[in-house]
Structures are given as C-alpha cells and as structure tokens.
Amino acid sequence: MSLVNPTKSTKRIGLLLAVIVLVAFPLIFNNPTVTTIATYCVMYMAIATAWNSFSGFTGYVSLGHAIFFGTGAYTLSLISTGLNMSGGFPVFALVPVAGIAAGALAIPIGFVALRTKRHTFVVITIAAFFIFQLLAENLGFTKGSEGVTLAPGGFAASDYNNPFYYASAVILILTVFLVWHIKRSRFGLQLFAIRDEESRARSLGVKVDRVKLVSFVLSAIPVGMIGAIWAYFIGQIYPQFAFAASFDVTVALMCFFGGLGTLAGPVFGALVLEALQRYLVLSLTIQNLYLIIYGLLFLAVIVLLPEGVLPSIKKQISKRLLPTGADVSFNSPDSATSGIPQASAANKEPVKEGKAL
Amino acid sequence: MTAETDAFLEVKNATRSYGGVKALDNCSIKISEGKITGLIGPNGSGKTTLFNAITGYESIEGGDVYFRGQSITGKTPEQIFALGIGRTFQLTKIFARMTVMENMFIATQRKEGWLRSVIRPAGSSEELDRAVEILKFVGLLKLAESPAGSLSYGQRKLLELAYILIADPTLLLLDEPAGGVNLSLIKELGDHIRYLNSLGKTFLIVEHNMDFVLTLCHEVNVMSSGSVFMTGKPEQVRSDPRVLDAYLGIDDFEEEIVVP
Numbered sequence A: 001m002s003l004v005n006p007t008k009s010t011k012r013i014g015l016l017l018a019v020i021v022l023v024a025f026p027l028i029f030n031n032p033t034v035t036t037i038a039t040y041c042v043m044y045m046a047i048a049t050a051w052n053s054f055s056g057f058t059g060y061v062s063l064g065h066a067i068f069f070g071t072g073a074y075t076l077s078l079i080s081t082g083l084n085m086s087g088g089f090p091v092f093a094l095v096p097v098a099g100i101a102a103g104a105l106a107i108p109i110g111f112v113a114l115r116t117k118r119h120t121f122v123v124i125t126i127a128a129f130f131i132f133q134l135l136a137e138n139l140g141f142t143k144g145s146e147g148v149t150l151a152p153g154g155f156a157a158s159d160y161n162n163p164f165y166y167a168s169a170v171i172l173i174l175t176v177f178l179v180w181h182i183k184r185s186r187f188g189l190q191l192f193a194i195r196d197e198e199s200r201a202r203s204l205g206v207k208v209d210r211v212k213l214v215s216f217v218l219s220a221i222p223v224g225m226i227g228a229i230w231a232y233f234i235g236q237i238y239p240q241f242a243f244a245a246s247f248d249v250t251v252a253l254m255c256f257f258g259g260l261g262t263l264a265g266p267v268f269g270a271l272v273l274e275a276l277q278r279y280l281v282l283s284l285t286i287q288n289l290y291l292i293i294y295g296l297l298f299l300a301v302i303v304l305l306p307e308g309v310l311p312s313i314k315k316q317i318s319k320r321l322l323p324t325g326a327d328v329s330f331n332s333p334d335s336a337t338s339g340i341p342q343a344s345a346a347n348k349e350p351v352k353e354g355k356a357l
Numbered sequence B: 001m002t003a004e005t006d007a008f009l010e011v012k013n014a015t016r017s018y019g020g021v022k023a024l025d026n027c028s029i030k031i032s033e034g035k036i037t038g039l040i041g042p043n044g045s046g047k048t049t050l051f052n053a054i055t056g057y058e059s060i061e062g063g064d065v066y067f068r069g070q071s072i073t074g075k076t077p078e079q080i081f082a083l084g085i086g087r088t089f090q091l092t093k094i095f096a097r098m099t100v101m102e103n104m105f106i107a108t109q110r111k112e113g114w115l116r117s118v119i120r121p122a123g124s125s126e127e128l129d130r131a132v133e134i135l136k137f138v139g140l141l142k143l144a145e146s147p148a149g150s151l152s153y154g155q156r157k158l159l160e161l162a163y164i165l166i167a168d169p170t171l172l173l174l175d176e177p178a179g180g181v182n183l184s185l186i187k188e189l190g191d192h193i194r195y196l197n198s199l200g201k202t203f204l205i206v207e208h209n210m211d212f213v214l215t216l217c218h219e220v221n222v223m224s225s226g227s228v229f230m231t232g233k234p235e236q237v238r239s240d241p242r243v244l245d246a247y248l249g250i251d252d253f254e255e256e257i258v259v260p
C-alpha cells in the first residue's frame, strides 16, 4: 500500500535522498565526461519541470520555449562581454537577470499566443521561435552567425564542471519547489481546470487569460536562467544552438516520457533521456543517429504508455497490490491531489445535511 | 403577487438566429424570486439557447436580460457567475482528470493576489468543510477522491450541481438535470432542489421529464419555435391543449381529434 500511495514521511525521505544524490554526485564521480553529462541532465531536469508547469498543467503545448532559453543565453553572454567580465563566479550573478529577461519577454509572447485555440497556439509558438532565431542571426548586437564568445570561467581544470553543475542544481531545486507549490495551490487547480474544460472554468469565475499568462511567464523564467548557465558553460554561443529547433521537441518528449502534468515525471524523463542522448552521441559514430532513436522512442511512448512511464508504473503496482476497483484514485496521475487533505475530508464527522447551504 | 411586476430575472424580447433558424424569436420570460420555475418545450424550441443568452454564453441580436432590476445583457459568463447566477449544462461539463474534491474548489471565490494564489494550498479549512457538506448533501462524498471522469452520467450531473453550490449562487439554471439519470436518483434530485429552494434559492429548470417538472415547479413556461407562448401553474399546463399542440405539431394533433 505504501508503495502505491506513499505517505508524507516516505515522500520526504525519498526527496531527501534525491537531494543528497544531487548534491553529492560530483563529489563521488569526478570524471569530467560523467560530470558534463550530469550537468546537462540537471539543466534539462529544471527545464522540463518548468515547461511542464505550463504545457503539462494547461494542455497548451509550447514549442517556443527555446526562445526563453536563447534569450537567457544571450542576456548573460552579451552583458558579461559588454562589461568585460573576466569569468569566475561573479558571472553567475547574471543568471537571475537572464531569468527576468526571459520572463519579461514571455509577457508579450504569451499575451498574443494565448488568445488563440490550443492548436493555433502550437503553431504560433513555432512561428515566434523562428522569428527569434532569425533575429539572433541578423541583429547587430547579437553578432549574428559569428556568435558570442565569453570569457572563460577560469575554474580549476580538475573540477571545472562543478560550478555549472551546482548552479543548475540550485535552479532545479528552486523550480521543483515552485512547481510543487503551484500544483497544490488554487492557481494549480485552475490550470488543471483549464486543461480539462477551459470554457467551463471560465464560467466558474476562473480568470482564464490571466492564469494562463502567469503560468506561461513563470515557466519561462527557469528556462531563461538555465540558458544563461548553459551559455557560460559552453563559452561560445551561436544563434542556431541557443535557439535550437529541436529544443522544445526534446523537452516535450522528456515530459511525455516521464509523465506529463506530474511533478516527478519530467525530472525522471529528463534524467533518463538526456543521459541516454549524451551517451549515444558519445558512443555512436553517426552523429545524428540519436535523433532517429529519439523519434522511435517518442512513438513508442505515445503508443504504449500514453500517460508516461512513472504513472504507468504506479498504475501497474497499484493493480497488483489492490485488486479490482480499489485503484480509482490512481487513474488520474496528474490530478493535483497533493495539496488537498481529501482523506481527512472523507473521515470528517457527519455534518447536518445542508446546514449552511 | 408582487413578483409579477418585480421580476427576479427577466428576459425581454430576446432574439438570436443561427443562419436561417430563429433559435430565439422575441422571447420573453419572467422568473420570480424564491420559486422553482420550469421551462419546457419540444426539441429545438430554444431552451438551451435562452440559457446561453442569460448566462453570457451567446450574445443576443435584440432584447435585454435583467437580473434584480439591473441589465446584464452582454456580460461575460464569469461576470454573470460572479453576480450569483450558476448554471449546469445539458451535456455535463466536469473536470474529468481532476478528483471530485478538486472539482469542488474551482468555483471557490477567494480574494487574493496572484502570488498568494500560486503559493497557498487550494481549499482553506472552511472551504473544505463546505465542500464536504455539499458532497455529502448530493451523495458524492464517498467518491471525493475519485477522478471525476470515472463518475456515472447521473453522478456527473450531481457533481455539476455541487461545484456550483460552493459559490453559493442565488439563482440556479439547470438544463435537463434529470436527463439520463436513473429513477431513484431523479427522485433524490427533486428532493435536493426542493430543499435548496426552501433555503431561499431560485431555480429555472429545463426538463423533458414531464412528471418531474410538473410535480416540482411552482410555475411552468412553455416554449415553442423560439419564444415562450404560455406561462402557468403545472396543472394549467398539463391540461392546456396548446401545450400538446406544441409538442405534437398542429397537424398531428388535429388528426388525433379526427380519428376517434
């Protein structure tokens, strides 16, 4: 029973273990190849969590979050080179600035794109993405296709990756913390209500347009901050990599794979798929073969596990442990159950029928 | 009766057409406060369209809607809901992937800034108490943790009623509450409506189940071809030949008379 419906304390212990592993990982594994992969994994875990908090919760699939990643990357790169910063830790102070820039940009984009229906929204985010990629290639201050070269970090070569790893880990922890709060909040319920039945939510007094926009902006901020850390990490950015066409598809796949709309799903999906992708790139001689493997995986997940891996595993376990009919509460992996003390609700002392109705 | 002159809800000469079809044709109706009013009429006579016009789901081309003496014509559905008019749909609209209890919290109206609404857990203890009370009232408390999508058709109708009640509307518009609901549940539904009415809530109910409407309602309006052509007590409506006309069509009705 506890496996299926973990109690608060088991959840806490699990979370604590996860944080310990996250913090201790670079201390245990110091092979640079491994820590590089780990750094990318942590970055994408944060990005997928943020993306999911909008697209997974509302059902509005954004294929334009690469705009916020690229904006974050360019914000840090251009400010640090503009100020002639000479690397080191002070450059990380620009990460929040990059987050603010991404969030600010998300306001007008969301304002326009969210006026449309779900399918149109997807198309508009793609169009916006290409506009920004073109801008990065053609505007003077972005240095076009030449790219921007940053001052090197100048950290000790033996554990060069660690500052980037830990910076990303901080963003990951903050993002998960924020999304956990959102999921159990009234705002979170409103997002799920929009996903399930938008017009009905509207008629029940939910300020649908505002709620969607706030969620969109909140999801853009961590993506921008990770973009900034990424730029500093690789040291040299080009428009087609900072604004990568495959970015959103990859992130969406991570969320679908792990479990769209859940809290752990995107973290799990990003960890598995990013590690797999980095491993495949390193070990396969044909550079883009991983894209084919990715595509096949995507199809397999959609067809075989439409709810994602984690929710499906959970369901399987609950089916084994609790025979027929007892698993109703697990049919809805993405319901925002966490915050509401429902169990206690059902046990409440009987109330006089309709006393205060 | 003062209610006649001082209507709680009044629609005056509403008109709305879809292509060539006049779904509402100079339609007028008055609802008295504290009463259960029925709205009947054959399929396609414009009942749902009238609900849509009142609740802001559809604009009307002509005419006006008044609630408590104020014009509410052209207001949006959320504004109308905020004024205290709740409605259910002929085809239920519940939040299928959320639990029954989560459905209950969508309509809670809380004054709080967006930041607080993001951070604070949904459902204060008073809201929870109230949700429990209402779910108990409609008999769905046992299913509080189930996804709403797993409810039967009749249970969905009850949930739709329940999640509106949490916002404490003064006027409830129910579009075919008994449609597709099993007999024992229909009786219960009637009891619920009567009980809520005794607490002061006003109802306007569209329903095809004649027994249900005629035993429950204080007053019944009959619609045909986009307008209300008669209003009366249930027993008047039951015996009025024009009502039969409307349902059967005039030709059929004359045939029925001629045959014997």
Ligand SMILES: Nc1ncnc2c1ncn2[C@@H]1O[C@H](COP(=O)(O)OP(=O)(O)OP(=O)(O)O)[C@@H](O)[C@H]1O
Residues within 6 Å of the ligand: B018, B021, B022, B023, B041, B042, B043, B044, B045, B046, B047, B048, B049, B050, B090
């Ligand atoms: N969105 C729409 N587009 C086109 N025609 C519509 C639309 N909504 C309603 N109509 C038409 O308007 C007329 C009235 O429809 P309405 O749904 O109001 O009837 P009703 O009295 O609720 O019928 P029922 O008892 O079957 O629910 C019908 O002829 C219908 O075809």
Ligand SMILES: [Mg+2]
Residues within 6 Å of the ligand: B047, B048, B049, B090
């Ligand atoms: Mg109808």
